[in-house]
Amino acid sequence: MTTHQPTPQPTPLPSPGRILEIASGYWATGLLAVATQNSLFTHIHHGLTTPADLAHKTGMAPRGLQTLLDGLLGLGLLTTDNGTTYHNTPETDLYLVEGKPTDISGFAQLKLAEMDKLTDRLDIFTTGQPPAGPMVEIADNPHWEKVVTAIAGLSVTAAHTAAEALDIPGRDNLAILDVGGGSGIFSSVWLRLNPTAHTTQLDWEPINNIAQRLLTQHDLADRFTPLNGDFHTTPLPPHTYDIALYSHIAHQESPHNNTHTFTKLRHTLKPHGTLVICDYILDNHRTGPTFPLLFASEMLLKSNTGNTWTRHDYTTWLTQAGYTTITYHPTNTPATLILAQ
Ligand SMILES: C[S@@+](CC[C@H](N)C(=O)[O-])C[C@H]1O[C@@H](n2cnc3c(N)ncnc32)[C@H](O)[C@@H]1O
Numbered sequence: 001m002t003t004h005q006p007t008p009q010p011t012p013l014p015s016p017g018r019i020l021e022i023a024s025g026y027w028a029t030g031l032l033a034v035a036t037q038n039s040l041f042t043h044i045h046h047g048l049t050t051p052a053d054l055a056h057k058t059g060m061a062p063r064g065l066q067t068l069l070d071g072l073l074g075l076g077l078l079t080t081d082n083g084t085t086y087h088n089t090p091e092t093d094l095y096l097v098e099g100k101p102t103d104i105s106g107f108a109q110l111k112l113a114e115m116d117k118l119t120d121r122l123d124i125f126t127t128g129q130p131p132a133g134p135m136v137e138i139a140d141n142p143h144w145e146k147v148v149t150a151i152a153g154l155s156v157t158a159a160h161t162a163a164e165a166l167d168i169p170g171r172d173n174l175a176i177l178d179v180g181g182g183s184g185i186f187s188s189v190w191l192r193l194n195p196t197a198h199t200t201q202l203d204w205e206p207i208n209n210i211a212q213r214l215l216t217q218h219d220l221a222d223r224f225t226p227l228n229g230d231f232h233t234t235p236l237p238p239h240t241y242d243i244a245l246y247s248h249i250a251h252q253e254s255p256h257n258n259t260h261t262f263t264k265l266r267h268t269l270k271p272h273g274t275l276v277i278c279d280y281i282l283d284n285h286r287t288g289p290t291f292p293l294l295f296a297s298e299m300l301l302k303s304n305t306g307n308t309w310t311r312h313d314y315t316t317w318l319t320q321a322g323y324t325t326i327t328y329h330p331t332n333t334p335a336t337l338i339l340a341q
Helices: 015-023 025-035 039-047 050-057 062-074 090-095 105-121 142-166 185-193 204-217 253-266 289-303 309-320
Strands: 079-082 086-087 175-179 198-203 224-229 241-247 270-280 324-329 338-340
Touching: 025 039, 025 062, 025 105, 039 050, 039 086, 039 090, 050 062, 050 270, 062 079, 062 086, 086 090, 086 324, 142 185, 142 198, 142 204, 142 241, 142 270, 142 324, 175 253, 185 198, 185 204, 198 204, 204 224, 241 253, 253 270, 253 289, 253 309, 309 338
Parallel strands: 175 198, 175 241, 198 224, 241 270
Antiparallel strands: 079 086, 270 338, 324 338
């Protein structure tokens, strides 16, 4: 009797598909930028869902519009009903519809504007330094005016998560300091949640003016004080604030500067006050999460000493600065919150 051995199956070869997608990644930036320039997600949100209606509304050629829809579908930014109608995903409906506080369409435009310059700047990986000097360390840099409005929508959800962790709605007469507050989005969210709170924003004057406009639009300017200056050198009064916020700043700063600023903020906090850090934070072995891993390149391009720092880094600096209770809180954005007392 003969026995039949199973024929060995060849190990399947890995597909080159993901590498093709990544190498063609400039199309992801381009498609997102052209879609947001033409308010595509906003039109879909308001009920224009067929290619013909969208081509008519945007003025795009039917061939161009269909190609855009195909690309966005490929990127997972739209869904379709067999190509007849197109729909936003929960993520595009929250973050790419104009008029929503969480809209980050401006971020897509910002990245498109940076894309062509990157080709000549990739030697940052060889030199380890930004090509034309740093951007983030320069006072009154116009870079900030573009960035802070583009990223405001990103911080809305983080501000709500922090408000819950800090019980912002339930506390009386909170005095809050927002260091590098940018657009003023944290102030806007927190002051709306608490009618007796007051925020002071320490930032460059042109940026504080942007924040002042936002707070005025929201009828909150009477509880918002701009403090113009460099947070490294501006003196802060002792034992004054219940909460000090440091959101999306630590990644532009060196370990030494972060430790120094955390110490300075501990002195300006009341004895049981809380320092809140919001940033892209890596796990201790630099293995993830994905966006903080990618964001390190942004800091190599734009800062002398910035990086995405690990939990271990933050815990070390906060401990050196005299904080004894340090907790980490995920948000539903790529940023993590740290509360330190
Ligand atoms: C990435 S934005 C973060 C804005 C805001 N905190 C947020 O999370 O949306 C960085 C902010 O820090 C401010 N900034 C950077 N360096 C500064 C410095 N040395 N002194 C004062 N403000 C500074 C910038 O003007 C900008 O508003």
